[in-house]
Amino acid sequence: MDNFMMIETGVQGKIGLITLNRPKVLNALNRQMIHEIVQALEEFDRRDDVRVTVLSGKGRAFAAGADIEEMADEDAIHMEWMNQFADWDRISMIKKPVIGAVHGFALGGGFELALACDLLFAADQAQFGFPEVNLGVMPGAGGTQRLTKLIGKTKALEYIWTGETMTASKAEKLGIVSRLVAPELLIEETMRFAASLAEKAPLSIRFSKEAVYKALDYSVYEGMQYERKNFSLLFSSEDQKEGMRAFKEKRLPLFKGK
Known part of the structure; x- marks a missing residue:
């Protein structure tokens, strides 16, 4: 892996680990940090020995927002030329599962990064929100889109317009968080799920990840056509033969990703 300055990476078994590592500023996200996160995600996506990536934050928070110091004096034309959200767009191209483990705050850009994960495990004391309205701006890295698709227009507008935070329990009820975990067990439970x-x-x-994401944008008919194509494609894989053979032989399958 590359020598990163703002994140830590590693591999445990078949799990790639990415840890946000700016604890003194509650892992505030700047452009370099996002670039490093994306580089690590893409590297794990290419590696045959990694099948799942877990994303977490060091210190007291997952990520308490974007780095305001970096953006305060920006102007619209420079931001357009810089195309700063291009790295964010690359996250949606990751093919393998990405599981977020959220503790403390996930606010602003930190909430957007959490929403970009496929599944979220959250400490039961975690808090989520978009406070951008209090800074005179709005979410810009996918927050308005991903939150609306998850919880609907009405609730999304309420949270984006008021800037209020939501508890982890509320986030679970709204379908944002997959599982609530005691803070001291967050990484352990996330890793156990990832290992499974x-x-x-x-x-x-x-292929199922691809099909589920298509369901967010396609009509039911179009989505079903995509699903059936991927379903059929799996019958050309060695894993399909191994899985069904193991079922008939009453043993655990050994999947190779081929």
Whole structure:
């Protein structure tokens, strides 16, 4: 892996680990940090020995927002030329599962990064929100889009317009968080789930992820056509043969991602 300055990376078993590492500023996200996160995600996506990535934050928060110092004096034309959200767009191209482990605050850009994960495990004391309205701006890295698709127009507008935070319990009820975990068990439970997922058929995981995301934008008919194409494609894989053979032989399958 590259020598990163603002994140830490590692591999445990079949799990890639990315840890936000600016604890003194509650992991505030600047452009370099996002670039490093995306580079690490893409590297894990290419590696045959990694099947799942877990994203977490060091210190007292997952990520308490974007780095305001970096943006305060920006102007619209420079931001347009800089195309600063291009790195964010690359996150949606990651094929393998990305699981976020959120503790403390996930606010502003930190909430957007959490929403870009496929699943979220959250400490039961975590808080989520978009405070941008109090700074005279709005979410710009996908927050208005991903939150609306998850919880609907009415609730999304309420949280974006008021800037209020939501508890982890509320986020779970709204379908943002997959599982609530005691803070001291957050990483352990996230890693246990990731390890279990890493033993599943990698191509099945990959193709089903693609189909589920298509469901967000396609009509039911179009989505079903995409689903059926991926379903059929899996029958050309060695893993499909192994999975069904293992079922008939009453043993655990050994999937290779081929």
